[in-house]
Amino acid sequence: MSPASPSPAPLDPSLDLRLERVVPVPVELVWRAWTEAELLTKWFCPAPWTTPEAILDVRPGGRFYTVMQGPEEGQRMESEGCYLDVVPNRRLIWTDALAGGYRPNGGGFFTGELHLEAVEGGTRYVAIARHGNPDACRQHAEMGFLDGWGAALDQLVALMSGD
Numbered sequence: 001m002s003p004a005s006p007s008p009a010p011l012d013p014s015l016d017l018r019l020e021r022v023v024p025v026p027v028e029l030v031w032r033a034w035t036e037a038e039l040l041t042k043w044f045c046p047a048p049w050t051t052p053e054a055i056l057d058v059r060p061g062g063r064f065y066t067v068m069q070g071p072e073e074g075q076r077m078e079s080e081g082c083y084l085d086v087v088p089n090r091r092l093i094w095t096d097a098l099a100g101g102y103r104p105n106g107g108g109f110f111t112g113e114l115h116l117e118a119v120e121g122g123t124r125y126v127a128i129a130r131h132g133n134p135d136a137c138r139q140h141a142e143m144g145f146l147d148g149w150g151a152a153l154d155q156l157v158a159l160m161s162g163d
Helices: 027-035 133-142 145-161
Strands: 018-024 050-056 063-069 076-087 091-095 113-119 122-129
Touching: 018 133, 018 145, 027 113, 027 122, 076 122, 122 145, 133 145
Parallel strands: none
Antiparallel strands: 018 122, 050 063, 063 076, 076 091, 091 113, 113 122
16 A cells, blocks of 8 residues: 555445554554554553564564463463555554565464554554454454453553553
8 A cells, every 4th residue: 555545445334344543642642652662561451461472574565463361360362364454654554464574474363554644632443353254253352352452542642641
């Protein structure tokens, strides 16, 4: 996609989940929170979970790697992904179906999209999770996509607002 490409492709409610909000943080700060590992580790998953590690090579074909850790022993989830599209302060698209360098990753659960738009009072924030089949979409919804991604967004806003 080029910067002139239209915003998100049409959603399929049986395959796609979407979170949209206007947040009181400038686009540039939301972008930094998503693209600087030292910031991402401070907000990326909802408390009490943490993100103790992140490697972000923010360019098409670059690596998007995170470790999420729960409050109890043994609760650790690694996620290996690849950026597909990067338009600074506008759009990030990544997938866990590929590792960095567009290497197949043995499956994959979803492709994520982040769309940002400067609006009065902050940023229109649209996060989309696209799934390959209805079962994966339903599983992600049941895991708490809206609540979890919403709570993480609240943490991003608090961090970047200095609260």
